[in-house]
Amino acid sequence: MKIKAAVITEIGRKRPYTETKPLAIEELELAPPGPGEVLVRVAAAGLCHSDLSTINGDRPRPTPMVLGHEAAGTVEALGQGVDDLAQGDQVVMVFVPSCGHCGPCAEGRPALCEPGFAANGAGSLLSGARRLSRNGSPVHHHIGVSAFATHAVCSRRSLVKVARDLPAAEAALFGCAVLTGVGAVVNTAKVQPGTSVAVLGLGGVGLNALLGALLVGAGRVIAIDLLPEKLALARQLGATDAFDAGDPACADKVREATKGGVDTAFEMAGSAKAMELAYKLTRRGGTTVTASLPHPTHAFSVPHTNLVAVGARGARILCRRRGAVAGHPALHRALPPGQAAGRPAALGEAAARGHQRGLRAPRRR
DSSP states (O other): OEEEEEEEOSSOOOSOHHHHOOEEEEEEEEOOOOTTEEEEEEEEEEEOHHHHHHHTTSSOOOSSEEOOOEEEEEEEEEOTTOOSOOTTOEEEEOSSOOOSSSHHHHTTOGGGOHHHHHHHHHTSOTTSOOOEEETTEEEEESTTTOOSBSEEEEEGGGEEEEOTTSOHHHHHHTTTHHHHHHHIIIIIIOOOTTOEEEEEOOSHHHHHHHHHHHHTTOSEEEEEESOHHHHHHHHHHTOSEEEETTOTTHHHHHHHHTTSOEEEEEEOSSOHHHHHHHHHTEEEEEEEEEOOOOOTTOOOOOOTHHHHOTTSOOOEEEEOOOOOOOOOGGGOEEOOGGGGGGHHHHHHHHHHHTOOOOEEEEOOO
């Protein structure tokens, strides 16, 4: 079948993207779903910082490729062997397919699926196939999804069935922002009721981490960001405190307010400086968690003794390896379909100012 999709053919074009135009809307051929695969009509897709990191070259991927990984849609056709979905079901697309058989999957850690990771790196579906093509030549899939399109073929193991009456723009958030942010709180840090939490970086993932902390009953939830409007939104969502990350005394103020630091600090800003700040405001014996996507060459250093010495920091650092739960209308805003192709420019400019998510593009009906 013929589809329309946003295709990237060259990674690392210079800004401003309004001029260099890294994405182009093209007509592609989409093959029918193979065994264990599903054809989905895309209803809503989110513009995530992970998409920007492919566009700007921070996370290189094979090209040409159809981007987009945070999405929801409706099942239109089923490949051989898929018997637990039906036409008309609403599904959320997940950016790490889980084979169900490798070591991490067998341990109950599907987000670390080894075949899924290999397929994502190669730009294929979990089966190794590519269902997208342009003039007879293969086009790569973006981490098993490629949702910046009218339709997508995905592995059944990249899809989660959800209620049909859940608004698609909110359902899409569950594919990445909720999965990562709430998952970091519930599954990685295992935040306990009554404990104190700080969230640094209030993009889509950070705000969902904040909501996750409220969900599990954290006693004090501290929001930290550079932008006053994001701190105000965090307050509206239930944050008990808000601090300016640009204040040189931010760490001291948080530690003073919490009498020694927070039990758990979440770094969601994609910045080594934010990671340093998160670690500084974690109490002795506490936990610092990161789930962001900084540039691969950016480094965070900490004295080794701080991780083990009882008389020193004694804090631990955990990394949330992408892979529930709370959606909130304040976490997205819809865009007319005609604006979708130009949104990487807006995302790039927003990232420069500290924004990392929140743009949602509805499907044209």
